[in-house]
Amino acid sequence: MKRTGIYTILxxxxxxxxxxxxxxxxxLVIPHATNITFDEVAPPQRFSHVITQGGFDVQGxxxxxxxxxxxxxxxxxxxxxxxxxxTWTGTEAAVDSMRYSTFSTRPNTTGTYLVCHVNGDDAxxxxxxxxxxxYILVSNTTWAFNAMSYGDALGTEEEPKENPNVPSKPKGxxxxxxPGGVKKFEQGDYFTLTAKGFNxxxxxxxxxxxxxxxxxxxxxxxxxxxxxxNWTRFDLAxxxxxxxxxxxxxxxxxxxxxxMRTPSWFCLDxxxxxx
Numbered sequence: 001m002k003r004t005g006i007y008t009i010l011x012x013x014x015x016x017x018x019x020x021x022x023x024x025x026x027x028l029v030i031p032h033a034t035n036i037t038f039d040e041v042a043p044p045q046r047f048s049h050v051i052t053q054g055g056f057d058v059q060g061x062x063x064x065x066x067x068x069x070x071x072x073x074x075x076x077x078x079x080x081x082x083x084x085x086x087t088w089t090g091t092e093a094a095v096d097s098m099r100y101s102t103f104s105t106r107p108n109t110t111g112t113y114l115v116c117h118v119n120g121d122d123a124x125x126x127x128x129x130x131x132x133x134x135y136i137l138v139s140n141t142t143w144a145f146n147a148m149s150y151g152d153a154l155g156t157e158e159e160p161k162e163n164p165n166v167p168s169k170p171k172g173x174x175x176x177x178x179p180g181g182v183k184k185f186e187q188g189d190y191f192t193l194t195a196k197g198f199n200x201x202x203x204x205x206x207x208x209x210x211x212x213x214x215x216x217x218x219x220x221x222x223x224x225x226x227x228x229x230n231w232t233r234f235d236l237a238x239x240x241x242x243x244x245x246x247x248x249x250x251x252x253x254x255x256x257x258x259x260m261r262t263p264s265w266f267c268l269d270x271x272x273x274x275x
Contacts, residue, residue: 004244006056006250007008008034011122013111013120022208029256034272034273034275035270035271035272036059036270036271036272036273037110037111037112037269037270038058038078038111038112038113038114038203038269039112039227040058041056041058041078041112042080042111042112042172043078043079043080043112046080046081046234047083047146048079048080048081048082049077049078049079049080049081049096049100049102049115051065051067051070051072052064052065052078053065053066053067055075055148056076056078057249058122059117059208060127060128060129060234061125061128061271062125062126062127062129063075063076063114063125064076064122064123064124064125064126065077065125065264066119066122066233067154068222069091072100072115072117072188072207073117073119073122073171074117074118074119074120074122074127075116075117075119075122075123075124075171076114076116076123076268077100077114077115077177078112079100079102079113079114079115079267080111080112080113081097081100081101081102081108081113082101082102082104082107082108082109083098083142084101084103084104084105084142084165084166085097085098085142085163085165085166085169085174086098086146086150086154086163086164086165086174086175086176087174087175087176087177088172088173088174088175090175090177090238091101091228094177095143095177096145097142098141098142098146098176099141099142099263099265100115100141101115101141101142101143102115102139102140102141102142102184102231102267102269103139103140103141103142103144103145103146103229104139104229104230104231105229105230106270108184108233110231110269111266112124112207113265113268113269114268114269115141115265115267115268116247116265116266116267116268117264118247118248118264118265118266119126119168121223121246123246123247123248124244124246124247125235125245126243126244127241127242127243127244128200129243130200130241130242130243131241131242131243131274132203132231132237132238132239132240132241132242132273132274132275133237133239133242133245133271133272133273133275134235134236134237134269134273135181135233135234135235135236135270136233136234136268136269136270136271136272137171137231137232137233137234137268137269137270138193138209138211138228138231138232138234138266138268138269138270139228139229139230139231139232139266139267139269140191140211140212140227140228140229140267140268141263141265143176143178143263144166144191144211144262144263144265144266145227145228145229146176146178146274147178147182147189147262148182148184148185148189148212148227148253148262149164149184149185149189149227150164150174150176150184151176151182151184152175152176152178152181152182152183152185153173153174153176154174154175155172155173155174156173156251157173160172160173161173161174164202166172170234175190178261178263180261180270181261182253182261182262182263182266183253183261185212185214185227185252185253186214187214187215188214188216188217188252189212189214189217189251189252189253189264190208190210190213190214190217190250190251190252191210191211191212191227191250191251191252191265192209192211192249192250192251193208193209193210193211193234193238193244193247193248193249193251194206194207194208194209194237194247194249195209195246196239196245196246196247196248197236197243197244197245198238198243198244198246199240199241199244200243200244201244203240204235204240204241204242205238205239205240206239207234207235207238207239209232210228211228211236211249211266212226212227212228214226214227214234216243217252218268231269237270237274247266249262249264249266
């Protein structure tokens, strides 16, 4: 098994099949031997990702993938990238280093994980037989984290700034290069992941998890103020036995046409099925 350390994760209390958000309780979880950890779809080299047109199978679960050229346009791909920095160029390679990386406060040590691009109904996985999913671990991509934390750019040519996540890098103008631009998250902003479960075509329920919850967004806990910066537990047992799960994202940062501007990406790992 690839994981030997202990994850520090945010415990969620999912008591019903309705919208819930993060609590501020900290839980320590030792990955169970039956966790699905995606080693079998590992990229061929370090700090890279691999996109498989049409998707891939892991332990009886099919993860959908739609691609165009070198980009994942919807669904899942495998990655082992560990990038925390913004970038000072907008090349495809530079943006990919954020787009296909999980953000963590320290270099990621979980090995292979999945990056998901939510686009319409393409972000889903199916199971060969209905199972109860106890939980998955989710995190923000570096691209989404930086966009929410810093907006379009940090620093100017006249006043270059230190990279906030990697201070050893030279000062510069650090950017997220999100097409159309984004805003730095402020009071009341949110970035929400929704999981919808299905069994033989019938919806079993829906659960939500806030990948970002800025002060005032959660009416029951108005003081909560965070952007997820590590692997965090998302309990899915409330969906019941499912043979399909579809993911959706929503953000308070939208353009004039109501389209979400926050990068519609997240990361998934550590899936635990009920035994």
